[in-house]
Amino acid sequence: MLETVKYLIGSAGASGYGSKSTAEQVTESCGDLSSITAIITGATSGIGAETALVLAKRGARLVLPARSLKAAEEAKARIVSECPESEIFVMSLDLSSLTSVRNFVSEFESLDLPLSLLINNAGKFTHEHAISEDGVEMTFATNYLGHFLLTKLLLNRLIETAKQTGVQGRLVNVSSSIHGWFSGDLIRYLGLITRDKSHYDATRAYALSKLANVLHTKELAWRLKQMEANVTVNCVHPGIVRTRLTREREGFVTDLVFFLASKLLKTIPQAAATTCYVATHPRLLNVSGKYFADCNEATTSKLGSNSSEAARLWSTSEIMVSRDPKAVFNPLNALF
Numbered sequence: 001m002l003e004t005v006k007y008l009i010g011s012a013g014a015s016g017y018g019s020k021s022t023a024e025q026v027t028e029s030c031g032d033l034s035s036i037t038a039i040i041t042g043a044t045s046g047i048g049a050e051t052a053l054v055l056a057k058r059g060a061r062l063v064l065p066a067r068s069l070k071a072a073e074e075a076k077a078r079i080v081s082e083c084p085e086s087e088i089f090v091m092s093l094d095l096s097s098l099t100s101v102r103n104f105v106s107e108f109e110s111l112d113l114p115l116s117l118l119i120n121n122a123g124k125f126t127h128e129h130a131i132s133e134d135g136v137e138m139t140f141a142t143n144y145l146g147h148f149l150l151t152k153l154l155l156n157r158l159i160e161t162a163k164q165t166g167v168q169g170r171l172v173n174v175s176s177s178i179h180g181w182f183s184g185d186l187i188r189y190l191g192l193i194t195r196d197k198s199h200y201d202a203t204r205a206y207a208l209s210k211l212a213n214v215l216h217t218k219e220l221a222w223r224l225k226q227m228e229a230n231v232t233v234n235c236v237h238p239g240i241v242r243t244r245l246t247r248e249r250e251g252f253v254t255d256l257v258f259f260l261a262s263k264l265l266k267t268i269p270q271a272a273a274t275t276c277y278v279a280t281h282p283r284l285l286n287v288s289g290k291y292f293a294d295c296n297e298a299t300t301s302k303l304g305s306n307s308s309e310a311a312r313l314w315s316t317s318e319i320m321v322s323r324d325p326k327a328v329f330n331p332l333n334a335l336f
Contacts, residue, residue: 013296015283019239021295023054023272030280034059035167037114038279039154041095041147042122044071047174047238050272051119051279053079056086058280060117065093065104089113095122095146096132098321105153114161117279118154120147120213121174125206129197136320137194139202143209147173148216149321155231162230168286169231171220172279175213177237177293180301182207186309187316212313214291214300219310221289232288236274237298239266 012018017026038055042048043064052062056079066072072090079086091107094100108115123143132141151171158169182189186208193200217235224231277295278284291300303309 013294015277015281015296017273017277017295019266019294020270021273021277022267022269023050023276024057024269026273026277026295027054027058027280029282030058031282032059033280034061035165036060036116037063037161038117038119039063039065039108039115040119040121041065041093041150042174044068044075046241046268047272047275048119048121049075049078050268051121051275053082054272054276055117055279056083056088061087061089061113063089063091063108063113065091067092067094093150095150096138096142098134098146098149101146101149102153105150108154109157114165115154115157115169116161116165116167117170117172118151118158119172119174119275119279120151121172121275122147123174123209125202127202129193129200131194134320135194137190137200137205139205140190140209140212143206144212144216145317145320147213148317151216151220152321158231159227159229169229170279170284171231171233172275173213173217173233173235174275175217175235175237175291176206176210178203178207179210179214179304180207182211182301183303186211186303186313211301211304214304215306215310215313216317217291218289218305218307219314222307222310224288232284232286234278234284234288235291235300236278237291237293238271238274239294241266241268241271 033055038060040048040052040062043052044066052064052075056062064072064075069090069092076088076090079088089111091104092100093104124139126139130138132138134141136145158171162169182204189208193205214235217233220233224233274292274295278292290297291304292298
């Protein structure tokens with residue numbers, strides 16, 4: 001109850017920020033980011049667009065990958081209208097396609113740019129059951145597996161840039177508190193919904209993908225530490241964004257519910273705050289493998305903190321993105 005009250009009033013936590021803090025407010029202490037090149041997935045709208053705008057205002061060079069180049073160009077134009085000096089690259093990327101991820105990384109590497117910040121923000125909630133071109137359930141493929149491969153392929157560039165510049169590289173995985181809604185065997189469930197749509201539940205599939213983001217963060221942080229790389233990785237829950245709620249009829253009860261619900265939701269600038277805080281704030285130097293909500297360190301679900309599950313998911317993911325024809329994830333035998 002106390003935590004809910006703190007959330008509603010926007011009470012500041014240990015970081016000095018809270019649920020009502022905005023992305024611009026939390027980046028006031030980050031200084032000039034003109035030495036930073038950032039890749040932000042899902043930056044054409046919503047939280048990703050606000051994150052990109054705020055980082056551009058602080059001077060960061062941006063790479064905006066998107067399925068729709070038109071949407072990405074429009075996002076770029078909106079940023080440039082506020083930040084005329086911004087350097088922004090637009091590139092094609094469909095995270096549900098492993099081929100597209102590889103093509104994007106090749107195109108990015110051809111630009112010979114440094115990379116100090118990767119924000120894995122893009123996500124989708126797939127209401128209807130669908131399978132990606134790589135044979136993986138679509139929500140998992142887009143929200144997690146594409147980002148897993150993207151991170152894997154860009155990791156050396158992050159590490160090299162950190163060595164050359166002395167500026168610590170940062171990875172931010174955008175998850176959700178809904179990751180705690182999933183329980184059970186995540187690999188077995190993935191196999192089940194990949195091979196049989198009758199078992200598909202959109203909310204549970206989304207929760208699974210967000211749990212995978214949390215576990216990816218945990219395992220990658222451990223691996224980066226073993227490598228002694230000057231790169232950190234953390235995970236964030238941005239909060240639920242305030243949107244227009246559909247009201248079928250007018251009336252006191254409906255208006256009351258709408259009013260109460262609106263107090264639990266965030267504006268887009270507030271929702272982008274935690275991502276921007278973790279991506280830029282000096283306080284987060286050398287902080288890795290953590291989970292943040294409302295710009296403060298928070299606790300994941302019990303399953304989300306399980307090191308064995310994190311390692312197991314990593315091993316399965318390596319198989320799923322492998323080009324080795326003998327290393328293929330078989331949904332009929334998902335027993336890893």
